Amino acid sequence: MTLDVGVIGTGMIGQDHIRRLTSVLSGARVAAVTDVDLDRARAVADGVPGSVVHDTGQALIDDPGVDAVVVTSWGPTHEEYVLAAISAGKQVFCEKPLATTREACDRIVDAEVATGKRLVQVGFMRRFDPQYRAMKAVVTSGEIGAPLLMHAAHRNPSVPDFFTSDMTINDSTVHDIDVARWMFDDEIAAVTVLKGRISRKAKAGFNDPLLVLLEMRSGVIVDVEAMVNAGFGYDIRGEVVCEDGTVELSESAGAVVKLAGRYSGRVPETWKERFVGAFDLELQAWVDAVSAGGSTGPSAWDGYAATVACETGLAALRSGLREEVVLRERPDLYAKEGVA
């Protein structure tokens, strides 16, 4: 009854998911790992009793001892591994992005649709965060009327030197893009990116922060502050404004200290701290769904739509204009959302 999982990619997030599957979640274990850096893969496997190391992702996927696959490798390699898992008929959990181009996502969607069943879940963990779920429950309930606007902020404390404005869209804002689609059960119609005053902390040529405007097909506007040099912490904000009221994410709970003229509480330090519970719930949901024979949660379609919106966002970042999001027709396979 235990799901034997193979993990492709043993970097930071891969190691975190391996820890989760091994020591936190119920019903799964890590049976195999691989990585482009095999030494790292072997070092990681040494800490996971019963796991083997494969030379390639394909070999791992082909291993009959692997029931299902987790892809946490470098983004540009996602397409290959996800397609291989689909081809092998194995369920696959792929960290975002599903793939780095619209065309690659297209190929994944086509391949999955051809099998006639869902095999792919994409790692948009915010859908599993208790606060976001509580917010969506309020919006969906109708108790505060129809949604009109959403205000969001995505603040990272700092980023590595190689980070660029493009990555602000592709790596940070992509989560807000998915939240917007999920929150309103709607597609994004257009994206505008505003570049304002630049933080002294941004290296040359880097526009930080950005103000990203998402227009949903319903007309709902979502404004997203995306700032990756915020310094003070990892701060995720959100407020949905509806016809009769609003709903917003609260500050994180915890101990409130009074000292030296201030009352104060903690702002999470990293995304790991902020979303640790969401990652646990996300991967447990995947393990449970796969063990039950299916796949739920964010789909390949969600991965496709997010990548297309990011591409549109990059175009908007370059043009300074409002750019329209052009999506293919949604296949029937994706008619139902996986997460209420």
Place this chain on the structure above:
Amino acid sequence: MTLDVGVIGTGMIGQDHIRRLTSVLSGARVAAVTDVDLDRARAVADGVPGSVVHDTGQALIDDPGVDAVVVTSWGPTHEEYVLAAISAGKQVFCEKPLATTREACDRIVDAEVATGKRLVQVGFMRRFDPQYRAMKAVVTSGEIGAPLLMHAAHRNPSVPDFFTSDMTINDSTVHDIDVARWMFDDEIAAVTVLKGRISRKAKAGFNDPLLVLLEMRSGVIVDVEAMVNAGFGYDIRGEVVCEDGTVELSESAGAVVKLAGRYSGRVPETWKERFVGAFDLELQAWVDAVSAGGSTGPSAWDGYAATVACETGLAALRSGLREEVVLRERPDLYAKEGVA
């Protein structure tokens, strides 16, 4: 030592200021009133011992028993009364707007500059609100770095039937326009107005809410949600995002109740409730300054710049485009801000 004030306009806000000058503030009394509806003026004067009624604003201004003038009449009449007060050499407190057109404001600025001293204070009361002042103190202190963005929301519970999208700009957003200029000691360079999904509560042809984007000359972007059919209360939000941290207005203090599965606190019901303290402090500051021989606080220049920004906002509302704000040179008279 008591300032004898004449009040032109005895509608809701005029009556509120009369109550304030008579029963709340120190150092002033209402010596004379007038209104386009003289019956209303007489009824109001009946409740203010020692006050007289004048047939016209000009007569009131000319009354040697009137030391200083408060203008709370209908917006289109402001120019006439403010110019008359300047001409009479009397200090004048004018509710916003200073005047309804750029040209009218120009004439007031010219007239005041010609006298060589400040005679006009405009009723932007938020500059006196303790929360906004605490926010500005943090921004100005530099402790959280240079400002980059500001998020604001201006939510009215409801509006009368005659309200229009134009009035959302001119009557509501004008306060956020002034706050932006004051908070950053900077002028607005451009305005964009986004129309999204329309609340079911907005009557036909009315775009509610609006998302107004103000670009400061420094590059700071201010996004303002302006919604006048919010229903749940009068809710004013603001957060300034700086390089090292943020500062935001807290929820209003008060009693927190736990009942029936919720903890809850009050959202102000009206602008009177939310800003009652700010109005008191604003008018007391004016009384004190005038009694001391000068005038401080928001100036005719501030009134001019706000009106021009509103006109630009209306153009942006119509064009759907980013519209640039074009200001005359700022006269030296207005080199110093009146409120730190």
Place this chain on the structure above:
Amino acid sequence: MTLDVGVIGTGMIGQDHIRRLTSVLSGARVAAVTDVDLDRARAVADGVPGSVVHDTGQALIDDPGVDAVVVTSWGPTHEEYVLAAISAGKQVFCEKPLATTREACDRIVDAEVATGKRLVQVGFMRRFDPQYRAMKAVVTSGEIGAPLLMHAAHRNPSVPDFFTSDMTINDSTVHDIDVARWMFDDEIAAVTVLKGRISRKAKAGFNDPLLVLLEMRSGVIVDVEAMVNAGFGYDIRGEVVCEDGTVELSESAGAVVKLAGRYSGRVPETWKERFVGAFDLELQAWVDAVSAGGSTGPSAWDGYAATVACETGLAALRSGLREEVVLRERPDLYAKEGVA
């Protein structure tokens, strides 16, 4: 129409009330001052145009130019001045305590009752604090059921060297005693004082903090943490626990700052900061009531009952036991509370 007020006692609180009467409130001015230190009285009067200095409190009270009296002198002198004012038939606002002994308060009550009308208001300013009033409104409304318990904390940042445990009862807890009586429209039946672990900041022989238990006649228990070396700020907490819910004072509103891993807000630094609005409302209410011919607010009875409860608290501090509060019959003059 302006009330001419004489102020006896020009120390810190006296000067603050003089500033308030002169520059903040409506309808009053300071006509005369005196102080045990006449040089100080003269220095203060110099800053108040139109005020005169009297050699003694009696002379000030006798001054026909003085309509009403404010007593802000040293506590042990209150009885003399309040009795003199009653004798002169003048309204008197007396800072707490009304008098320092039960017997002295008795004499004041007797004297006032003999006049057949209320002439005395005692300075329990919390009854005018908007937060406390909101709390009482909830309790009185019945919406959360009948009150059962109250938790309170009274934290001073620090105290002068001459401060003692007795003063923790008489000068700090006296406010919580009055709040309890006012909140529940009830008298205190018994007091217990617990001495626990002593702060390193308390000087030798000083028990700080204390935990004071007040039992109301209804059975409602009020626990009061009284700590006068709290260090971090002036922090006043309160929560009333009722059958169906609770109501508590919120943290002070203001700007919330995010910086260096924390979100934080200000704790008031001093009682002046925390209760500045309450003092303004309190004294304005007195000026208005006196100008209207009467006196409302906390009465001589409230002053009497508070002093008796403090005396009982001191006995409890010494005995370590539960001590019962013994009150005289309440004269009919005080049948109605002054503040709803």
Place this chain on the structure above:
Amino acid sequence: MTLDVGVIGTGMIGQDHIRRLTSVLSGARVAAVTDVDLDRARAVADGVPGSVVHDTGQALIDDPGVDAVVVTSWGPTHEEYVLAAISAGKQVFCEKPLATTREACDRIVDAEVATGKRLVQVGFMRRFDPQYRAMKAVVTSGEIGAPLLMHAAHRNPSVPDFFTSDMTINDSTVHDIDVARWMFDDEIAAVTVLKGRISRKAKAGFNDPLLVLLEMRSGVIVDVEAMVNAGFGYDIRGEVVCEDGTVELSESAGAVVKLAGRYSGRVPETWKERFVGAFDLELQAWVDAVSAGGSTGPSAWDGYAATVACETGLAALRSGLREEVVLRERPDLYAKEGVA
């Protein structure tokens, strides 16, 4: 590598722990169950593949397929099963109370000490709650000085008809008793119980709420409001007052809604909702520790001390007096606390 757990007692909490071990936690499965109601045990086992049903607790403990035991049966039976597990040399997790009398706890402590190693963990789950742990981390850090007082409230929405004042001590306050001992790494020296005004919701003869005062050996006083008919929700409050500051549990995080003149957030409905995360962390910690060969967390000594404090509390409830807590010497086996 999977721990085979036997569960004695398949009532509400037993079923919840079975769900946890089966579907939530890592590294354990339920191998056997039993219950005084064997039909219920069989029904529960039907939902847990691979589990067997035993006729008695002793048979379950003797089963070589059971590695470790969870005791969630009726309190009076705890002693028997815990002693049997110790006798069998098996690790045992026992829900509170460890046993219902001081003498029974004595026997368990003696038995465990005789084995020379820890075999027992008691179910005081608050020690694993992230908020309580954050609070203790602040207290222990010394950053706010030495602790002086603690204020706590334990509010249950309602209780069954058979609930009594004794159960308020034994079933509710026992958690606050354990928190006090753990928070301050100290024993309770004395207990006083105050009975005040009784809620209309309490049935005849039931004193609800109670105000329980715990005096630690250090002199720290802990006041606990224990109310089991609070109605509005399950509300757990706590604030530790130290020499330089305070630390308190925040309100639960979640979505904050603005609607109809209020902003509001959720109060947990039940202890399950409030402490779901704590229960998960608690039992995972036990599984991990047992799998690693030992036992950590709240010990038999903690169970003994809590039961003695509860007995003292009951004496205090009856006498109305301050009652001293008399503990045996703490065996060396319990020299180290299990949870930092």
